Amino acid sequence: MTELERALIQVGQGLAFPDAPDVSERVLQRLRSESAPRRRGVSRRALVLAFAVLALAIGAAMAVPPARTAILDFFGLRGATVQRVETLPTVPRPSESLLDLGRPVPVGEDGRPDVKIPEVLAPAALGPPDAAYASAESYGTRLTLVYAPGEGVPESPYTGVGILVSEFVGEPFPGYVDKMVDGGTRVERVKIGPHRGLWLQGGPHVVMLQGDAGQIFEDQGRLAGNTLLVERNDVLVRIEGEISRARAIEIAESLR
Numbered sequence: 001m002t003e004l005e006r007a008l009i010q011v012g013q014g015l016a017f018p019d020a021p022d023v024s025e026r027v028l029q030r031l032r033s034e035s036a037p038r039r040r041g042v043s044r045r046a047l048v049l050a051f052a053v054l055a056l057a058i059g060a061a062m063a064v065p066p067a068r069t070a071i072l073d074f075f076g077l078r079g080a081t082v083q084r085v086e087t088l089p090t091v092p093r094p095s096e097s098l099l100d101l102g103r104p105v106p107v108g109e110d111g112r113p114d115v116k117i118p119e120v121l122a123p124a125a126l127g128p129p130d131a132a133y134a135s136a137e138s139y140g141t142r143l144t145l146v147y148a149p150g151e152g153v154p155e156s157p158y159t160g161v162g163i164l165v166s167e168f169v170g171e172p173f174p175g176y177v178d179k180m181v182d183g184g185t186r187v188e189r190v191k192i193g194p195h196r197g198l199w200l201q202g203g204p205h206v207v208m209l210q211g212d213a214g215q216i217f218e219d220q221g222r223l224a225g226n227t228l229l230v231e232r233n234d235v236l237v238r239i240e241g242e243i244s245r246a247r248a249i250e251i252a253e254s255l256r
Helices: 003-014 024-035 044-062 065-074 245-253
Strands: 080-084 131-136 140-147 163-170 177-181 185-192 195-202 205-209 222-224 227-232 235-241
Touching (some): 080 195, 235 245
Antiparallel strands (some): 140 163, 177 205, 227 235
C-alpha cells in the first residue's frame, strides 16, 4: 500500500456520514402509481425522450463517414449532389480550358444574355456580366455568366475570374452537378426566400459537370472555392467565387 492510499484511508475514517434514509416506502408508492392505468396519449416526457434518442441517432450517423455521405446526398438539391469523402480525387491543375463554358453568346442592352431558353436569370446585384456562354447539354442548356475580378471580388485561384454564375435549365433530375468535399469544407443548408439552397465554404472541393453525353467524368473535374447552389423552380443556379456567404445570398436574392 502506498503512502497516498494510507493517507486517503485515514481521511475517510475521519469523515462523518449521515445514516442512510429508509426509502422503501417511497419506492413502493412509486411502483403502485406506475402500475395504475395511464391516460391514453403521449406524455411530454416521452416526447422529450423520443427527440433525445433521435438527436443521438443523427449524431451517431454523422460520425460515420458512409452515413454522413448518405445524409448529405439526402439533403442535396434536384440536379446536384454533394458527397463527403475521406480524400478528394486528383484533378488537373486549374486552367481556363477546364472551365469548358461553351460558346460565347452576346449580352443585350438590358444586361441579359441573348440566348433562347425558357428562363434566363440575371443577378441585379452584379449588373451585366463581362461575358456569357451557353452549352447545349443532354438535359437542356447550361448558361454561364462571367464577372471579372474587381473591388471586393478577388480573382479566384480555381477559375481565374471573379464570380461565375451558372444556370442549368432543363429536365429536373439529379446529375447536373456532382460535388465532392472533404473534412475541410463546410456544407450548410440555406433558404433564399422560398427556395432551397446549399452553401459550401472552407477548403476547396471538386466539382464535376455533366457532359453532353449525359455522363459525369471524374477526370473532367476541377477544384472550386466557395459556392452557393440554389433551386429556382426548374433552374439550378450555381454561384462560385471568393465571396462570403452573405454576399452569395445577396446575389441569389437579386436573381430576376
